[in-house]
Amino acid sequence: MKKRELGRSGLEVSALGLGCMGMSEFYGSLDEDESIRTIHRAxxxxxxxxxxxxxxxxxxxxxxxxxxxxxxxxxxxxxxxFGNVRAADGTPLGINGRPEYVKQACDASLKRLGVDHIDLYYQHRVDPNTPIEETVGAMADLVQAGKVRFLGLSEASPRTIAKANDVHPIAALQTEYSLWSREVEDEILPLCRELGIGFVAYSPLGRGFLTGQIKSFDDLEESDYRRFSPRFQGDNFRKNLDLVERIHEIAKEKGCSSSQLALAWLLSRGEDIVPIPGTKRRSYLEENAGALDVTLSQDELRRIDEAAPLGAAAGFRYPEASMKVIDK
Structure with a gap:
């Protein structure tokens, strides 16, 4: 397996990761046995x-x-x-980056995971009511205590990233990045490179849309949260299908799947980028891994850029309430 270093942190990871979120929530029906087999296969x-x-x-x-x-x-x-707080029934309770909460959350995660340390510990969302210096200071204490090896942020603004990195080196920023979410290319990705911070791309397949497997709104199960995502609704859905079809045509000519093309494109954006496609099935895991063997020519990269330029996707990437809690 090919490896990549996250920025200049010294933390080396597999060039593709595995997002485990959908194994427990959000994307329809669940099968824990198959999910565990998927992790074992990974x-x-x-x-x-x-x-x-x-x-x-x-x-x-x-x-x-x-x-x-x-x-x-x-x-x-x-x-x-840590940081996205929910009640036992799943009700959102807001964002918490207070130092005492950071340490409580870490201990709770260690217990649930059954481990004595976490390799990379992210603040999931930035708490607007707690200075980032205080949050990262508490995270740095966890490094000193041996509970955490490296620190990360998720969906943080350039200003927050810079301030956080002044307190303790940030190994990775995790933010949405794909052929239909390229906003990070303007400011965030250049800043990460300047500071030596690795970039972990979540939702690299556009929450499954870029796979080409979703043809209509009715393909989504009743319990699937994507039914509430602006990009999966109404006219946005139809416009985004056109984008997916353009990607599919290039993939077909290349002799790979749309998923593999989308992941290969991300991998080509820089050695400091690590996509973490999520899946709960071994078959999709194996398909995604095939992206590591796809090499794109300059002409193919140009065609992909033309098919999915910055701002090509129709609709916001989250519902309005979720967009409001993203650090800007």
Whole structure:
């Protein structure tokens, strides 16, 4: 398996990671046995960079990942997140970056995961009511205590990233990045490179849209949260299908799947970028891994850029309430 260093942090991870969120919530029906088999298959293949968070399934996802890696802790690089607080029934309770909460959340995650340390610990969303210096200061204390090895941020603004990195080196920024979400190319990606921060791209397949598997709104299960996503609704859905079709045509000529083309494009954007496509099925995991063998020519990259330029996707990437809590 190819490896990549996250920025200049010294943390080396598999060139593709595995997002585990959908194994416990958000994307329709669940099958924990198949999810665990998927994690085991990922480890066998060398896709050992596993991504979870304490809010996924209200802790259940960390527990699932913990069961899957039991006895295999040294084989994986484990990333989790704190800050998006939910009640036991899943009700959102806001964002918390207060120092005392950071330490409580870390201890709770360690217990659920069944491990004594976290390799990469992210602040999931920036708390507007707590100075980032205080939050990262508490995260740095966790490094000193040996509970965490490296620190990360998620969906942070350039100003927040710079201030956080002044307190303690930030190893990685995790933010949405794909052929239909290229906004980070303007300011965020250049800043990360200037500061030596790695970039972890979540939703690299546009929440499944870029796979070409979703043909109509009715393909989404009743419990699938994408039914509430602006890009999956009404005219936006139809316009975005056109974008996917353009990508599919290039992939067909290339002899790969649309998913593999989209991931290969991201991998080509720089050695400091690590996509973490999520799946709960071994078949999709194996398909995604095939992207590592896809090399794109300059002409193919040009055609992809023309097919999916910055701002090509119709609709916001989250519902209005979720967009409001993204650090700007």
């Amino acid at each position: 480890i066998e293949m060398g896709l050992t960079f596993l991504d979870t968070a304490d809010m996924y399934g209200v802790g259940r996802n960390e527990e699932l990942v913990g069961r899957a890696i039991k006895g295999r802790r040294d084989d994986v690089i484990l990333a989790t997140k």
